[in-house]
Amino acid sequence: MAVQGNLRTAPPRTSFFNDPVVRGIIYQVVVAAIVIGFFAWIIVNTAQNLAAQNKSTGFDFLFRTAGFNISFTLIPFDRSSYYWEAFLVGLLNTLLVAVIGIFFATILGFVLGIARLSSNWLISRFATVYVETIRNIPLLLQLFFWYFAVLKAMPAVRDSISLPMGIYINQRGLFVPKPVPDDQFVWVYAAVVLALVLCFALSRWAKRRLETTGKRFPVLLSSIGLFLVVVAVGFVLSGASVSFDMPELQRFNFRGGLELPPEFVALVFGLTIYTAAFIAENVRGGIQAVSHGQTEAAQSLGLKEGDRLRLVIVPQAMRVIIPPLTSQYLNLTKNSSLGAAIGYPELVNVFTGTTLNQTGKAIEVIAMTMAVYLTFSLLTSAFMNWYNGRVALVER
């Protein structure tokens, strides 16, 4: 253009508000101010509300006696226990259900996921119907069904349904024989440890032998055999015996045995069945993510089906499966909070329910509950980051 002189003048000063750095700072200050203001408003309101209700804040309530009973506890607990013990009982019950649920859901989920890919039409159809039914029905509804419609509809104690192996089921839950080991049984435990060590050594030896001589050794079968033999020998030599405390029907209820309350059974059942449907989808996706070319390449090298799965397909599929699997485990743990709705004394029930009602410490109690789940979640994502970093396929 005509005005050439302009090119030589000093660069124009950026207007203060057009500088991206300044703008960024302004935006952030504004947002921060709004957020802080919002919280301040909430805090003031809460303080006023609490003052009006004559309530105090603080965690000292944890050291007061709870004064209520919990039907199902892993640690001793009674009316004279403290609130923090109630918290612990709830936490442990949550963990118990989570661990057992995860165990069964994993097995069922893998079976279903593999079944969905089965070349057998009937089997894959079964798995599809299962998955499509279960995952489209709310978990809470399924829990209600298992608890109210199935377990609570069981016969009364007098007419308990007797299952094989001394197991009974009735309105009050599942009664199973409880193994009672005698004092000599430590030797059997020792034998189990020894057997595990031996199996480990055997697998090391088999690997070394494969590498040096190229000869294969049936590790799995021989390990099982070794384990059984060593444990059996330990059992016989130590003269240990295990008696079973069988549940016995007394006048009004069962005595002895292990009593699993219906809330617990329903929750484990519901969580397992529900989560397995999701795990099945992850497993199917993971296996399908391994391209068919991998199977063909392994076939054309002459690898047998078992080796093909073990050495080529499963290691690749597991990389895809494990991250979503971990989040399913986390989901199951979070979903165990629905146990509150059927009266299983897990964290939300014992703490956010009973404790909150009795103490009125809403903020503290809810904050503690949330902190627990937040910890689970952070631990899970820490694991996932570590795992993803470790197994990421090296790419260009």
Place this chain on the structure above:
Amino acid sequence: MNQVSQTESTSAAPGGMTVSDTDVAIDVVGMHKWYGDFHVLRDIDLRVMRGERIVIAGPSGSGKSTLIRCINRLEEHQQGQIIVNGTELTNDLKRIDEVRREVGMVFQHFNLFPHLTILQNLTLAPIWVRGVPKAEAEDMAMHYLERVKIPEQAMKFPGQLSGGQQQRVAIARSLCMQPKIMLFDEPTSALDPEMVKEVLEVMISLAQEGMTMICVTHEMGFARQVANRVIFMDQGQIIEQNEPEAFFSNPQHERTKLFLSQILH
């Protein structure tokens, strides 16, 4: 050139020569294959002698891949016989394993195992199928990696290699099983031109050592240079076969002429 026209029922070994069985690497007799109701391979007769190098060409969808995949039973045929190294392919898993041990295959998309290093890719089958000690398998793997000119890549993962390098690893992986027969399914068609050359060089040197090879490819230069026989397929059948010179200079069937005019511009 003595041109033989045969009807489907009498077609046998090329030229009706008499040979002892031990010289025959692959014998396909009256083979048919269907995908569902689709008749994909029709009346295939093919006899491959030891040390023979065969190139299969033909338009897309003509069944070339299907044919060579039947030879190591990645696909099942429904009629006729396939005999590889004297072993007839049936449902018997043991026979299938036997054949696969002796037949190497190289795929268009390499199909290296991405979770294993190059060295592990090469030693996997020798260790688990042939029972070769690990140290020995590794020596052999390094030997073949040197042959395909990439020993320095042994510790890398497949994802870190170029396409040409990956395909050469795939060839080395098959060679580690010391196969008697090698099958190639368009080994260069997923590669850039300069990578094609490096892979072809490896294949040519293999051919010169007398490896029995069946190669589906459109690299006509390669066919001229190393093939004993070029086979042209269309609509699931062998339309024409001949020595490379005669095949390219004097195609007989209309379909072959059309195909060649398109492929050799």
Place this chain on the structure above:
Amino acid sequence: MSIAFVRTDMAPSQSPPTRSSGLVGWARKNLFATPVDTIFTIIGVLFLIWAVPPIYGFIFPTSLGGNAVAPGGTVEQCRVENAGACWAYIAARFNFFIYGFYPISEYWRPNIVFAMGAVLIVPLLWPAIPYKGINALLFFVVFPVVSFYLLNGGVFGLKPVPTEQWGGLMVTLIISLVGIICSIPIGILLALGRQSDLPIIKTLCVMFIELWRAVPLITVLFMASIMLPLFMPQGMTVDKLLRALVGVTLFASAYLAEVVRGGLQALPRGQYEAGASLGLSYWKRMFFIILPQALKHVIPGIVNNFISLFKDTSLVSIVGIFDLLNTVQAASSDIDWASPTQAVTGYLFAAFVFWIFCFAMSRYSLFMERRLNTGHKR
């Protein structure tokens, strides 16, 4: 000796040997391929023989060869030994399951809302129908406002109906729709914030998202129903349904933010750079270039999110709201219809309703996924 060969007559296409085609071939391949397969097939068939007749008998009414009591039957029929599902009970309490305690004389109001929703949502979901912009505006803004006044009443001479009387499927749909409608804008803002270069904004968004994703919905609902009144200025009460809606929205927006973030990350960098090189400001870049593409790609993800949300709404029954599940649960102690199968029948009904909605949505999400995938290729 020559190897030359030319085929003179082409082999005709034949039909496959019977072994490999037709019903027999199919069964051979898909049911009896190996001995193990055969065993599985036999077990499967035995299972079907064992399981199907009782289930059929339970669900289908006598006219179809089952034991269930069809709508219109009496409670006495349901109390007969071995009677199947008591559909008569569902029919009798059907209005309660759909409308809760909403006054019968006013049923036409929720009915209009249902009809409006259906009329607006079908063209919104159907990709081929134009005017998506105006349609979305109607559905996401006008429809909720109109519905609220219509249901709540108190204006235009409509009789006021407080939210305590709302219930059943109506409330389930309201909570999930409000949850998704409110969480979409919040989720988008959170996702953009999480991608932002500004550290304070980014940290706040990450904290918000991760907190709500970490905790179970039930604790969020407890928080909303117990703590929300505490947070408000003295004397201000918050409607119970509104509290639940706040909780559900917070929860849903955190999940939605992660879905949207996936879409934003999937866009090639070039799109951001092209937008910037055209001289568009940040917001214009986002609204005209980035978000339209990213959101299109995450439609399946949003629908899947909506499915989870729809199922999760059942949790509001724990904080005392009469959604579908809670009405069913409450009705199951209705003495007038007491029968051995009363509870089961109620759960089956609720499960079926939830299933229909969720299954339809999951099919839609699959359909969109396929469509988007093919639309992407050239």
